[in-house]
Amino acid sequence: MTIKVLLLEDEELVRSGIRMILDSDPEIEVVAEGDDGAHAVELTDRYRPDVVLTDVQMPKVDGIEVTRRLTGRADPPSVVILTTFDLDEYVYAALRHGAAGFLLKDTPPRDLVAAVRVVGKGEAMLSPRITRRLLTTFATGAAGEQARSRLAELTPREHDVAVCLGHGLSNGEIARKLGLSESTVKVHIGHIMAKLDAGNRTQVALVVHDAGLTDQDA
Structure with missing residues (x-):
């Protein structure tokens, strides 16, 4: 089964690099991409991705709002947040809104592919060690x-x-x-x-x- 991915990232060089990495795996297909989250719902309706990889900070509609819009729909895709920092309050907010997990932008190519394959099949959340550290930092009593x-x-x-x-x-x-x-x-x-x-x-x-x-x- 091919895992369909929608990629949202405002930096063209980063977006191109991620797409190239994902396209190298025969089980993954990047069906659409964009430089902002404004059209995330429209692209999701059109291409029906299994996974949405979205940057957490984008100029118009950020990854938190993308997550909120998509996870509230029937049969939503798995949303994974892309971030530069592993301890990021925006990522924590996105997890609260229903994101499946997050990936650092400097994740090694092999790990990036493996993570998309795992979350695309609904098997496990991403980067459990880092995710737990994030939760410990931002959770409230x-x-x-x-x-x-x-x-x-x-x-x-x-x-x-x-x-x-x-x-x-x-x-x-x-x-x-x-x-x-x-x-x-x-x-x-x-x-x-x-x-x-x-x-x-x-x-x-x-x-x-x-x-x-x-x-x-x-």
Whole structure:
């Protein structure tokens, strides 16, 4: 299955470089690109990408607004934020709005391709180590009680799976750790997302982090 990508980046040289890297993989097709997020919805409707790679800071409509517009739609693509800095309050805001994760612009080509393939298949969020550090930097204590209350709705097994998601584990890693089949893990994740009203795995991870559970062993 080909993973279709919409690329939004205002720096032409950066955009061309990313496109060249992605086009080198036979499983990835950059179906459209733009230098601003103003036409993100229109391009998404026209080309139906699986993944939208968007710069976090663009002149007219930035990556946060792109994320908000796209993730609120039916059957949205996975939105991945491109940023220069790994600790960026704008990236944190985008994650809150439903972005699947983020990539640094200096990510090695092999890792960039691998990340797009992974998120395009809905398997795992990106850069779990850096994402956890980002959350630790920008999370507020006020969210903790609310997060713990939301997690109380989960069954014990769903809670275990949610904590694994908070550590950025893939379905296969969760299955091996908890002694489950991958299909069972997928069912649990579906239930967790429904109970937490989460649009993707990253939003589940945010709740787990706010509840203070990412300090537990993965």
